[in-house]
Amino acid sequence: MALPVYASPLEKLWHYIYLVICALIFLFLIAPILIVIPLSFNAEPYFTFTEKMLTFDPSGYSLRWYDLLLTQPSLPTDVPRDAAWWGRVWTESAWVNAAKNSVIIGVFATVVATVLGTIAALGLSRPEMPYRRLIMAILISPMIVPIIITATGLFFFYSSPCALIGWTGLSQYCGRLTSSYVGVVLAHATLGIPFVIITVTATLIGFDQSLNRAAASLGAPPTTTFFKVTMPLILPGVISGALFAFVTSFDEVVVVLFVAAHDQQTIPRQMWNGIREQISPAILAVATILVVISIALLATLEILRRRSERLRGVTPH
Amino acid sequence: MADISAPAAALTTSDGRPLRAALASAQQRAKRRAFLLVLPLLAFIVITFIVPIGQLMHQAIYNPGFSDNMPRLTQWFADTPPGTAPDEAAWEALALDLRDASEAKTIGTVGTRVNYDLSGTRSLFTSTARKAARFEPPYREAVLAADDKWADPVLWSTMRQVSDAYSLNFFLAALDMTRDVEGRVVAMPEDRQIYVSLFLKTFLLAGLITLTCLVLGFPVAHLLATLPMRWSNLLMILVLLPFWTSLLVRTTSWMVLLQQQGVVNNTLVAAGVVAEEGRLELIYNQIGTIIAMTHILLPFMILPLYSVMRPIPPSYVRAARSLGATSWTAFRRVYLPQTLPGVGAGALLVFILAVGYYITPALVGGASGQLISNLIAFHMQDSLNWSLAAALAGLLLGAVLLLYWVYDRLVGIDNMKLG
Numbered sequence: 001m002a003l004p005v006y007a008s009p010l011e012k013l014w015h016y017i018y019l020v021i022c023a024l025i026f027l028f029l030i031a032p033i034l035i036v037i038p039l040s041f042n043a044e045p046y047f048t049f050t051e052k053m054l055t056f057d058p059s060g061y062s063l064r065w066y067d068l069l070l071t072q073p074s075l076p077t078d079v080p081r082d083a084a085w086w087g088r089v090w091t092e093s094a095w096v097n098a099a100k101n102s103v104i105i106g107v108f109a110t111v112v113a114t115v116l117g118t119i120a121a122l123g124l125s126r127p128e129m130p131y132r133r134l135i136m137a138i139l140i141s142p143m144i145v146p147i148i149i150t151a152t153g154l155f156f157f158y159s160s161p162c163a164l165i166g167w168t169g170l171s172q173y174c175g176r177l178t179s180s181y182v183g184v185v186l187a188h189a190t191l192g193i194p195f196v197i198i199t200v201t202a203t204l205i206g207f208d209q210s211l212n213r214a215a216a217s218l219g220a221p222p223t224t225t226f227f228k229v230t231m232p233l234i235l236p237g238v239i240s241g242a243l244f245a246f247v248t249s250f251d252e253v254v255v256v257l258f259v260a261a262h263d264q265q266t267i268p269r270q271m272w273n274g275i276r277e278q279i280s281p282a283i284l285a286v287a288t289i290l291v292v293i294s295i296a297l298l299a300t301l302e303i304l305r306r307r308s309e310r311l312r313g314v315t316p317h
Numbered sequence: 318m319a320d321i322s323a324p325a326a327a328l329t330t331s332d333g334r335p336l337r338a339a340l341a342s343a344q345q346r347a348k349r350r351a352f353l354l355v356l357p358l359l360a361f362i363v364i365t366f367i368v369p370i371g372q373l374m375h376q377a378i379y380n381p382g383f384s385d386n387m388p389r390l391t392q393w394f395a396d397t398p399p400g401t402a403p404d405e406a407a408w409e410a411l412a413l414d415l416r417d418a419s420e421a422k423t424i425g426t427v428g429t430r431v432n433y434d435l436s437g438t439r440s441l442f443t444s445t446a447r448k449a450a451r452f453e454p455p456y457r458e459a460v461l462a463a464d465d466k467w468a469d470p471v472l473w474s475t476m477r478q479v480s481d482a483y484s485l486n487f488f489l490a491a492l493d494m495t496r497d498v499e500g501r502v503v504a505m506p507e508d509r510q511i512y513v514s515l516f517l518k519t520f521l522l523a524g525l526i527t528l529t530c531l532v533l534g535f536p537v538a539h540l541l542a543t544l545p546m547r548w549s550n551l552l553m554i555l556v557l558l559p560f561w562t563s564l565l566v567r568t569t570s571w572m573v574l575l576q577q578q579g580v581v582n583n584t585l586v587a588a589g590v591v592a593e594e595g596r597l598e599l600i601y602n603q604i605g606t607i608i609a610m611t612h613i614l615l616p617f618m619i620l621p622l623y624s625v626m627r628p629i630p631p632s633y634v635r636a637a638r639s640l641g642a643t644s645w646t647a648f649r650r651v652y653l654p655q656t657l658p659g660v661g662a663g664a665l666l667v668f669i670l671a672v673g674y675y676i677t678p679a680l681v682g683g684a685s686g687q688l689i690s691n692l693i694a695f696h697m698q699d700s701l702n703w704s705l706a707a708a709l710a711g712l713l714l715g716a717v718l719l720l721y722w723v724y725d726r727l728v729g730i731d732n733m734k735l736g
Binding site: 004006011018021025026029033035036039046048116122126129130133135136137138140141145148149150152153154155156186187189190201247250251254258268271272275279283287294295297298301 | 369371576583731
């Protein structure tokens with residue numbers, strides 16, 4: 001934003017103050033996220049920069065907290081790091097197991113949310129869609145309803161999932177969904193769906209429906225049209241929706257606390273417990289890894305956005 | 318015009334059907350097809366989301382803890398009009414129900430249920446039930462011999478109230494109200510009124526957080542909207558990175574930054590702004606909740622503001638200036654009104670999200686920074702008064718849905734943008 005040539009000295013002064021204010025707000029936004037990165041390499045169990053760290057003394061830095069992530073809760077630290085040791089890390093480390101759980105739950109939840117969400121978005125974007133506004137409001141509501149209400153409701157629902165169809169006599173064949181992977185996956189899919197709907201319908205706004213008609217007029221059946229014509233064009237929206245859904249699941253803790261079994265640890269749940277009981281710099285090591293992952297995700301999204309703009313011939317103005 | 322419409326009625330498709338009917342049925346088919354695409358997801362959301370929340374609301378008005386385990390006394394209450402003094406039949410029902418509940422080990426549930434409406438009665442139920450196996454007629458004397466508190470008419474009127482599994486009493490409790498002996502709705506005693514003030518505090522804090530988000534978000538969004546696209550895309554990353562970073566990571570960073578021995582306090586001490594012994598308490602209180610939640614919700618304010626500000630042509634402000642307006646007047650009378658849709662969208666979204674926040678207050682809020690969500694979790698996990706938790710959740714849900722409806726009216730849900 002350039003200053004106009006006719007700006008008075010007072011306006012110039014205000015303009016520079018304004019830029020400084022904006023810089024400070026950007027600092028407020030970004031500093032808390034970046035600060036955990038150097039602190040996670042702290043050689044001491046403190047949450048602040050030690051004397052040695054500030055003078056860039058190598059002995060002030062260490063990887064001990066990352067090592068702790070691999071060895072918690074009870075792996076030996078003073079043995080050679082051979083294949084057998086890494087094998088034990090893969091099966092025994094609490095954080096590695098939590099990461100595996102998080103990825104499994106996240107992937108399944110993302111697949112469910114993305115498939116159902118994309119199909120629904122195709123319907124919602126058709127001009128003939130009846131009750132569009134109401135249905136959209138219902139589908140977006142999991143994002144709006146406070147998470148504690150969702151978690152509490154799911155807790156009651158999962159305790160007796162067939163309570164509503166009790167009159168059919170089928171409920172005796174129903175188990176419980178609490179303490180199960182299926183329960184957590186379904187809940188996380190529900191929480192991810194609004195993001196898929198929002199991103200995919202946004203992509204479909206710019207979608208030229210006559211392309212579909214052209215494909216149909218050339219004899220393509222609807223499924224071929226979808227996979228050959230529609231899908232490649234809306235793919236950036238679908239992928240960014242899927243990323244949103246995955247991140248939502250990967251970061252979700254409240255539902256897991258309410259409906260998952262005690263031994264079903266996920267990364268956010270491990271962090272939650274770590275923060276509540278006694279916060280150790282190992283949390284900062286996890287935080288750093290997660291920040292790096294989110295930077296990678298953001299870069300992916302940016303590349304997708306550029307690709308989509310290029311494909312549709314939209315140039316940044 | 319009439320000449321044209323007359324032959325139009327006779328138009329037919331190639332197979333001889335009237336065009337109007339053919340079009341209408343094609344329209345119907347298209348509608349059905351669009352709806353069929355949405356149906357699987359709609360069914361999924363109804364089953365995994367709407368039904369559970371319905372069940373939660375049911376929990377708030379339905380608590381069979383008494384009626385299921387004290388069937389005889391429940392029947393007696395149903396057969397007699399309110400205010401009836403307990404006769405021998407009632408005492409017999411009570412004694413036999415206490416005996417059965419003691420054997421079935423459900424007496425704790427019964428005592429807890431009555432205790433919600435009349436505190437201090439749980440132990441009366443459990444201790445009397447332990448002696449219930451030896452009760453002989455006449456039951457009135459037998460029960461009163463076990464504990465003379467059973468003669469209390471308030472206890473009997475409370476039991477009558479809770480014997481109805483369906484009641485709005487938990488909603489009354491969530492609004493700091495209760496029923497007196499005659500069943501009239503009255504306010505709770507002063508010292509037990511906590512929920513209404515907590516609701517007010519939640520709304521107040523959410524409003525404060527919305528305001529700070531607006532104050533911090535407006536200049537940033539304005540800068541992003543007026544910079545050339547290349548630069549604003551680059552700076553946008555600084556807004557989107559926090560948006561994409563785990564909530565727990567961001568909350569942890571604030572805990573690290575704001576601790577008494579944390580980076581902020583150390584910097585302030587090193588700079589001589591505060592004394593070593595005067596380190597600021599920035600966390601585990603309301604201040605910590607406000608700072609951390611402002612940081613977490615700020616992107617939800619900046620993104621809608623940006624998407625409204627970007628298309629505002631700069632020529633309007635320039636025109637105002639050329640007509641003699643000062644820069645302040647041009648901003649206030651020309652620019653600001655055009656940004657109001659963005660302000661409304663961002664503020665509503667931030668407020669809706671802030672009102673129901675749970676994780677951040679639970680971790681950094683300490684005792685004073687807890688919101689209504691945290692109390693719902695407390696009643697679910699610690700006090701185990703699930704019906705009260707459900708009633709509080711119902712009130713919160715009502716407030717959020719109202720705001721959501723306003724959002725849909727003013728902004729439109731389809732206009733929600735993410736990044």
